[in-house]
Amino acid sequence: MTVSRALKTPERVSPEVRARVEEAVRAVGYVPNRLAGSLSSSRSSVIGLVVPSIENSLFASTIQGISDVLRRHGHELMIASSGYGAAAEEAAIRAFLGQRVAGLILHDTTHTPEAVAMIRRAGIPVVENGTLTRQPLDMVVSYSNHDAAKAMTQHLLRLGYRRIGFVTLPLAANERSRDRRRGYEAALEEAGLPYDPRLVLEVPPGLAAGVEALYRLLEGGGEPDAIFFAGDVLAIGAALECTRRGWKVPEKVAIAAFDNIDLLGHLVPPVTTLRLPRQEIGRRSAEVLLDRIQGRATGPLAIDLRFEIIHRAST
Amino acid sequence: MTVSRALKTPERVSPEVRARVEEAVRAVGYVPNRLAGSLSSSRSSVIGLVVPSIENSLFASTIQGISDVLRRHGHELMIASSGYGAAAEEAAIRAFLGQRVAGLILHDTTHTPEAVAMIRRAGIPVVENGTLTRQPLDMVVSYSNHDAAKAMTQHLLRLGYRRIGFVTLPLAANERSRDRRRGYEAALEEAGLPYDPRLVLEVPPGLAAGVEALYRLLEGGGEPDAIFFAGDVLAIGAALECTRRGWKVPEKVAIAAFDNIDLLGHLVPPVTTLRLPRQEIGRRSAEVLLDRIQGRATGPLAIDLRFEIIHRAST
DNA sequence: TTGTAGGCGTTATCAA
DNA sequence: TTGATAACGCCTACAA
Numbered sequence: 001m002t003v004s005r006a007l008k009t010p011e012r013v014s015p016e017v018r019a020r021v022e023e024a025v026r027a028v029g030y031v032p033n034r035l036a037g038s039l040s041s042s043r044s045s046v047i048g049l050v051v052p053s054i055e056n057s058l059f060a061s062t063i064q065g066i067s068d069v070l071r072r073h074g075h076e077l078m079i080a081s082s083g084y085g086a087a088a089e090e091a092a093i094r095a096f097l098g099q100r101v102a103g104l105i106l107h108d109t110t111h112t113p114e115a116v117a118m119i120r121r122a123g124i125p126v127v128e129n130g131t132l133t134r135q136p137l138d139m140v141v142s143y144s145n146h147d148a149a150k151a152m153t154q155h156l157l158r159l160g161y162r163r164i165g166f167v168t169l170p171l172a173a174n175e176r177s178r179d180r181r182r183g184y185e186a187a188l189e190e191a192g193l194p195y196d197p198r199l200v201l202e203v204p205p206g207l208a209a210g211v212e213a214l215y216r217l218l219e220g221g222g223e224p225d226a227i228f229f230a231g232d233v234l235a236i237g238a239a240l241e242c243t244r245r246g247w248k249v250p251e252k253v254a255i256a257a258f259d260n261i262d263l264l265g266h267l268v269p270p271v272t273t274l275r276l277p278r279q280e281i282g283r284r285s286a287e288v289l290l291d292r293i294q295g296r297a298t299g300p301l302a303i304d305l306r307f308e309i310i311h312r313a314s315t
Numbered sequence: 316m317t318v319s320r321a322l323k324t325p326e327r328v329s330p331e332v333r334a335r336v337e338e339a340v341r342a343v344g345y346v347p348n349r350l351a352g353s354l355s356s357s358r359s360s361v362i363g364l365v366v367p368s369i370e371n372s373l374f375a376s377t378i379q380g381i382s383d384v385l386r387r388h389g390h391e392l393m394i395a396s397s398g399y400g401a402a403a404e405e406a407a408i409r410a411f412l413g414q415r416v417a418g419l420i421l422h423d424t425t426h427t428p429e430a431v432a433m434i435r436r437a438g439i440p441v442v443e444n445g446t447l448t449r450q451p452l453d454m455v456v457s458y459s460n461h462d463a464a465k466a467m468t469q470h471l472l473r474l475g476y477r478r479i480g481f482v483t484l485p486l487a488a489n490e491r492s493r494d495r496r497r498g499y500e501a502a503l504e505e506a507g508l509p510y511d512p513r514l515v516l517e518v519p520p521g522l523a524a525g526v527e528a529l530y531r532l533l534e535g536g537g538e539p540d541a542i543f544f545a546g547d548v549l550a551i552g553a554a555l556e557c558t559r560r561g562w563k564v565p566e567k568v569a570i571a572a573f574d575n576i577d578l579l580g581h582l583v584p585p586v587t588t589l590r591l592p593r594q595e596i597g598r599r600s601a602e603v604l605l606d607r608i609q610g611r612a613t614g615p616l617a618i619d620l621r622f623e624i625i626h627r628a629s630t
Numbered sequence: 631t632t633g634t635a636g637g638c639g640t641t642a643t644c645a646a
Numbered sequence: 647t648t649g650a651t652a653a654c655g656c657c658t659a660c661a662a
Binding site for chain 1: 344346347349350353354369370371376378389393394409410412413415432433437521522526548551552558581583
């Protein structure tokens with residue numbers, strides 16, 4: 001007990017005892033067993049994070065933000081990827097709850113009923129990250145995918161484009177993509193423009209898909225004057241393909257992207273895009289989670305971290 | 316005890332008891348406490364991973380590979396980033412050992428003496444990932460940065476380039492970069508070419524650094540006919556800058572990169588590079604670690620996963 | 631096949 | 647300020 005105190009609350013132990021303990025710790029290379037500590041105190045310093053994919057650099061920024069904050073506060077981070085499936089997410093959540101994590105951060109905002117029930121029973125705080133969902137489990141830290149897509153579409157409209165193509169990642173089981181799509185439609189509607197299905201495309205992720213989308217839209221009869229690639233690296237693939245073909249952007253077709261990937265600013269021409277607070281989402285998520293864990297806050301919470309349009313020469 | 320058995324070794328319990336337990340588990344939403352399990356059995360299912368940076372997409376591939384294998388085997392993954400510093404790595408390792416992880420995967424191959432001592436005392440298996448180091452702590456799964464850089468340099472020599480520039484990331488405290496640099500030098504030496512300091516540059520990571528390196532080498536008096544960017548996205552920055560300036564590659568200067576970033580193949584012209592088994596490194600690391608944890612293997616081990624040159628139009 | 635006893639390494643609590 | 651005792655929830659070992 002005295003050792004425990006000397007290590008956790010050194011001020012509550014005599015200097016002499018403290019010194020002896022420190023010496024002994026050094027001598028034997030003692031590393032306290034936090035499993036036992038957690039079991040005894042029913043407090044854990046581990047946070048569980050479930051992202052659709054670790055490999056995706058956008059999520060990676062968020063993870064880095066989370067990791068930085070947790071490290072500073074002496075917490076550990078457990079990660080699992082759900083591969084974009086709610087069942088895998090449920091499995092990950094179950095595993096984390098088995099490890100008695102102190103809190104969860106989930107990127108997806110759609111969960112299996114069982115996953116929700118487990119989290120409720122565990123009674124631990126949760127942050128959702130993917131989009132400013134209307135039905136949060138608990139806390140949300142994100143930006144509005146709907147508003148971001150709408151703002152970019154309006155930006156294009158303001159620039160005079162009238163036949164705006166929209167390329168999205170798969171809409172199924174992903175509230176983020178659906179939000180973006182609805183934002184696009186909302187902007188058109190407010191502008192009194194018709195929705196033309198020949199201008200809308202759903203494609204898998206990846207550079208190659210961006211290239212393919214470019215051709216399909218240009219040759220699909222919709223005659224787009226601009227294309228808004230609402231996902232990942234799609235716009236990069238398309239922009240590079242224009243370079244390859246010697247097509248002038250935005251004269252041939254304007255191109256807009258959805259994320260502040262460094263590279264977009266280095267392309268020729270640099271590509272208009274949205275700045276999304278990826279790292280900030282991670283940092284704030286970790287912070288609000290720790291606030292709750294440490295009893296500094298209670299109750300639901302929704303933090304809108306906003307976005308920003310970066311206007312460049314491609315539009 | 317019967318419940319424990321029903322859950323872990325259902326075949327050793329009567330069907331009737333099994334059914335009753337399953338029913339009860341469902342009814343109360345019971346999630347076994349793995350902390351208590353680990354404490355009692357002194358076995359853990361958690362693996363600790365320390366990478367220099369989570370945000371870097373190259374490490375992200377490796378992490379994904381690790382995560383996939385661990386998930387399939389019912390193990391969890393704890394992550395920390397060392398920010399490229401051995402002291403931060405040591406702190407992460409200490410935290411992981413406190414959590415009684417079953418094994419460690421470290422990307423860096425240089426560690427503080429204290430970190431090494433702690434790992435030794437803990438007696439858990441370790442895999443190092445960054446390069447085929449000669450003095451592994453325990454197991455290594457990687458490729459040879461030295462050989463890869465040498466091979467690419469020789470490739471350029473074979474193509475007839477004689478004044479080959481070399482751009483590296485910071486050499487301090489990073490065996491990988493030093494290995495690459497030595498590989499470059501070895502190739503020159505074997506070819507009987509002099510080492511010209513005007514052709515070698517050390518820069519920070521990032522697209523912009525690649526652009527800057529391009530100019531500094533072209534204007535530095537070394538008159539390179541090819542530049543080998545031995546790190547990350549440096550080559551992308553340089554290649555895009557050539558596009559922007561309308562410089563022909565490889566006529567103006569040939570460009571070679573060091574990693575199989577998808578994008579390199581989509582640039583104009585596509586950029587020659589090395590294919591490195593990033594994901595495979597992650598998968599194999601997890602596999603050999605599990606082999607040891609589950610007692611299927613013992614002793615040191617070095618797995619060389621090789622690399623491959625992807626010759627494209629930029630050289 | 632089922633159950634009992636004891637202990638894993640901490641921390642909460644209370645007593646000295 | 648220090649120490650004794652009893653959990654925490656599971657698993658090992660052994661007994662019924």
